[in-house]
Amino acid sequence: MSIDAQVLSAHQAWLEYRTWDRSKVVALLEAIADSLDGAKAELVPVAMAETNLPEPRLTGEVGRTTGQLRLMCAAVKDPSYLDITIDSADSTLTPPRPDLRMKTLPLGVVAVFGASNFPFAFGVAGGDTASALAAGCAVVIKVNPGHPEVSRLVAAKMIAAAKSVGAPDGLISIVEGVAEGMQLVKHPLVSAVAFTGSTHGGRALFDAVNQREVPVPFYGELGGLNPMFVTKAAATANAKAIAEGFVGSITMGAGQFCTKPGFLVVENADAIAAETQAFVFGAPGQKLLNPQIRERHDSIRQEMSSVPGMTLVAQNMHGEDTAVSVFRISAKDFLFHRKQAQREVFGPTAVIIDCASTAEYMEVAHSFTGTLASGIHGVENDSTIPTGLLSLLEQISGRIVWNQWPTGLAVTWAMQHGGPYPASTNSLFTSVGAKALLRFRRPVTYQNFPQELLAAELRDGSAELKSARVNGK
Amino acid sequence: MSIDAQVLSAHQAWLEYRTWDRSKVVALLEAIADSLDGAKAELVPVAMAETNLPEPRLTGEVGRTTGQLRLMCAAVKDPSYLDITIDSADSTLTPPRPDLRMKTLPLGVVAVFGASNFPFAFGVAGGDTASALAAGCAVVIKVNPGHPEVSRLVAAKMIAAAKSVGAPDGLISIVEGVAEGMQLVKHPLVSAVAFTGSTHGGRALFDAVNQREVPVPFYGELGGLNPMFVTKAAATANAKAIAEGFVGSITMGAGQFCTKPGFLVVENADAIAAETQAFVFGAPGQKLLNPQIRERHDSIRQEMSSVPGMTLVAQNMHGEDTAVSVFRISAKDFLFHRKQAQREVFGPTAVIIDCASTAEYMEVAHSFTGTLASGIHGVENDSTIPTGLLSLLEQISGRIVWNQWPTGLAVTWAMQHGGPYPASTNSLFTSVGAKALLRFRRPVTYQNFPQELLAAELRDGSAELKSARVNGK
Numbered sequence: 001m002s003i004d005a006q007v008l009s010a011h012q013a014w015l016e017y018r019t020w021d022r023s024k025v026v027a028l029l030e031a032i033a034d035s036l037d038g039a040k041a042e043l044v045p046v047a048m049a050e051t052n053l054p055e056p057r058l059t060g061e062v063g064r065t066t067g068q069l070r071l072m073c074a075a076v077k078d079p080s081y082l083d084i085t086i087d088s089a090d091s092t093l094t095p096p097r098p099d100l101r102m103k104t105l106p107l108g109v110v111a112v113f114g115a116s117n118f119p120f121a122f123g124v125a126g127g128d129t130a131s132a133l134a135a136g137c138a139v140v141i142k143v144n145p146g147h148p149e150v151s152r153l154v155a156a157k158m159i160a161a162a163k164s165v166g167a168p169d170g171l172i173s174i175v176e177g178v179a180e181g182m183q184l185v186k187h188p189l190v191s192a193v194a195f196t197g198s199t200h201g202g203r204a205l206f207d208a209v210n211q212r213e214v215p216v217p218f219y220g221e222l223g224g225l226n227p228m229f230v231t232k233a234a235a236t237a238n239a240k241a242i243a244e245g246f247v248g249s250i251t252m253g254a255g256q257f258c259t260k261p262g263f264l265v266v267e268n269a270d271a272i273a274a275e276t277q278a279f280v281f282g283a284p285g286q287k288l289l290n291p292q293i294r295e296r297h298d299s300i301r302q303e304m305s306s307v308p309g310m311t312l313v314a315q316n317m318h319g320e321d322t323a324v325s326v327f328r329i330s331a332k333d334f335l336f337h338r339k340q341a342q343r344e345v346f347g348p349t350a351v352i353i354d355c356a357s358t359a360e361y362m363e364v365a366h367s368f369t370g371t372l373a374s375g376i377h378g379v380e381n382d383s384t385i386p387t388g389l390l391s392l393l394e395q396i397s398g399r400i401v402w403n404q405w406p407t408g409l410a411v412t413w414a415m416q417h418g419g420p421y422p423a424s425t426n427s428l429f430t431s432v433g434a435k436a437l438l439r440f441r442r443p444v445t446y447q448n449f450p451q452e453l454l455a456a457e458l459r460d461g462s463a464e465l466k467s468a469r470v471n472g473k
Numbered sequence: 474m475s476i477d478a479q480v481l482s483a484h485q486a487w488l489e490y491r492t493w494d495r496s497k498v499v500a501l502l503e504a505i506a507d508s509l510d511g512a513k514a515e516l517v518p519v520a521m522a523e524t525n526l527p528e529p530r531l532t533g534e535v536g537r538t539t540g541q542l543r544l545m546c547a548a549v550k551d552p553s554y555l556d557i558t559i560d561s562a563d564s565t566l567t568p569p570r571p572d573l574r575m576k577t578l579p580l581g582v583v584a585v586f587g588a589s590n591f592p593f594a595f596g597v598a599g600g601d602t603a604s605a606l607a608a609g610c611a612v613v614i615k616v617n618p619g620h621p622e623v624s625r626l627v628a629a630k631m632i633a634a635a636k637s638v639g640a641p642d643g644l645i646s647i648v649e650g651v652a653e654g655m656q657l658v659k660h661p662l663v664s665a666v667a668f669t670g671s672t673h674g675g676r677a678l679f680d681a682v683n684q685r686e687v688p689v690p691f692y693g694e695l696g697g698l699n700p701m702f703v704t705k706a707a708a709t710a711n712a713k714a715i716a717e718g719f720v721g722s723i724t725m726g727a728g729q730f731c732t733k734p735g736f737l738v739v740e741n742a743d744a745i746a747a748e749t750q751a752f753v754f755g756a757p758g759q760k761l762l763n764p765q766i767r768e769r770h771d772s773i774r775q776e777m778s779s780v781p782g783m784t785l786v787a788q789n790m791h792g793e794d795t796a797v798s799v800f801r802i803s804a805k806d807f808l809f810h811r812k813q814a815q816r817e818v819f820g821p822t823a824v825i826i827d828c829a830s831t832a833e834y835m836e837v838a839h840s841f842t843g844t845l846a847s848g849i850h851g852v853e854n855d856s857t858i859p860t861g862l863l864s865l866l867e868q869i870s871g872r873i874v875w876n877q878w879p880t881g882l883a884v885t886w887a888m889q890h891g892g893p894y895p896a897s898t899n900s901l902f903t904s905v906g907a908k909a910l911l912r913f914r915r916p917v918t919y920q921n922f923p924q925e926l927l928a929a930e931l932r933d934g935s936a937e938l939k940s941a942r943v944n945g946k
Contacts, residue, residue, distance in 0.1 A: 015864075078945075085886050085908075086887055087883065087885040095881055097883045098877055098883065100885060206683075206688070210680070214894045215894055215898060217899070217901065369687070370687070375920075380923070381925070391488075394578055397917065398915075398916070398918065399918040399920060400918070402919070403921060410560070410568075410570045410573060412560040412570065412945075413558050413944075413945050414573035414918055414942075415560075415918055420687075420915075421689075422687070428690065428912075428914075428916075434945070435558075439901075442871075443871070443901075444870065444872065444889060445873070445887055445888055445889035446873055446875070447873065447875065447877060448874060448875045449875045450853070469553075469887075471886075472547065472885075472886050
């Protein structure tokens, strides 16, 4: 089927799906979750062969994926995403106020671009697909070329599950190929795009979407440098624990997480650097997703190592596997060579920035821009947090972590996964957690409508109205 | 001061303003509202001289403007815009869940572009400015060239009022000139842009913003065709009242409202067209905002009148004033010449589309794209509403009106002013009403934070937490 025919079919399916009761949407999401949970044994080996990721991780990731689908069920059962808001008619006002009833409606067909690093959780049945379906949208999913087989398999399970609850044909489908992806985001019947991947690829799609005759929302989650700041007190008191946590975090998923802390900023890094060595040497071998990603990692690591002033703290070697590498650079050199030094490395490589003074430390902090996460490691009632550091992190981050590490994302109501550009192309929304579905709905106000023409949830006395804002209250 | 210095000063002011308590923000908005209310007698004559708008309308518009500022006070007093969401730590989960506390934060410096048609309500102290300040942002406002004097005067009042409550210098400022406006939206320290104006001008700014190295949200409110659909039953039963309402609505503000119903779609339009004549002849003279706008209106009206099949229903003449013009075209001709016929005319000109069948009527309905508003005129329990019409209007509109007219916008909690492109560049938000401030805030999650480092409203036991979502409830 051509991309055009496929999007047309998705749009037709959407015209029916948009009228579904919320309970039917929940049934659809549950059917997909059940189907994937039941197919773990079939799915995991295919993903293992395509991604080099180990079995426990992939098995856990299927669970996370179906957990996301089930969290979306909870989000759809809760009427808050409808944002129901009522203002009653009031003829005593000047001008008289008509009856106004607002709720959100789904956008239409959503194009989803799956990521390489989470074949399930950010793949064809991942968070973007789950939240788009939950929002009442149809999805056309561009398969990540890193794991086409498991993507096709997951898609087949989803489509069968959707069929089993009576979903219209075309509601869920996949496309493959770079040119096909570009054709998809330019299609007039695509109403929104959700993307997880590289800044380079994301920006190209973002630009294409904005050049459409009719631009549509583009939700790109492009990664982050996720700098972590260690206070003077913590650098002394907790050097070993911080070194251990740091190495653990940068090797999680072989360093291929968008929340990997790429930089550890420390005022006098000697103690932490010394402790880091042992943990790097003790770290297991790292297998990157595929040869292309490994090649790119190795080449950027090589470039990083050539930045003037960059020295190796530690690097382990495990035969054919990719080494864990921690570099160290002085704040002065880092700031002077910022263009080469301040970049994301997709893989188990990170940098300790050693500051000779609090002034340098804050100058380094000021050099960072939009990031998914950032954080501070301190001690209790820490008096050594530089003034303005937290305020600065608030200005650049979607999430700020205290005495923990940014990897290992909780999928909850209070999660914000998305920060100022280049972390995301739209930092007003999250791509993870219950609120992710808000990206795919927009408000519509019904003015002076008779009860019988209103959707059931907007009628006087509906259950949903109980938790709604009525006349500003 | 250069644009660069001005934005820098706004950013510096914002760094202080973002730490203000909500009560101080409310005091600022109230001080501005009080100042403008007290200056009506000074402001209105200046606006009259620059815009041709009559005194009662402008006096009322100052009231609407200060009403918007006061609604923003209510929106800031209500903690819902903070979107506080908490998930407690839970070590029994796999992986263990950390304490997560989310709230929204202001974006930074907002560039506001004032509109020509509402010198106050969408001017320098208009809805975009009010909502950006309420959101905790600094504003740099590009003055509309149609009314520079009153804009400067309003800005001076605002700046003085802000100073009186201790606001930092630079929090509110204005710029003038097209090149200066373009420089403003490209400035790295501008964090969002709000625009009300033409599709042409808005798209140029939208494109410039998206070509920035760091793109930022662009909220463009670009207008609409706002088609109104009359059912068969209503066309017979209420021809006179509909004709009266239609002419009243297209002459409100001399037809220079973005919610003007540009098209009235009727199945058999004879009765309504006949009734329309008398109301057009009885309409008062129309004074457009300025000679440029008048010239453009006259030229587009001329082009509309030349569309094959377009006939004049009625046109009044009032000496030097602009005529009210209602045209009529068959659905067949409209659809065939859609490119020339389906356009927005800024001024008191509108078109009745006469459909020979329900099939034609629905074909015309399908030809419309994104619009701020649309509507249906019907009778009680109307059995003549074509199947699918309401669903179609939901897909293209921000607001749908029943048996009323889209002009005369209520500024409330339940108002949605913003629809799919080209009505708006971001239809997920409204530019009018209490929720307009949500455009200028983004969520940040604090993970595992000690109480003393959290903002007061996120701490255990805060007043704001009472209405917040905690652990999904």
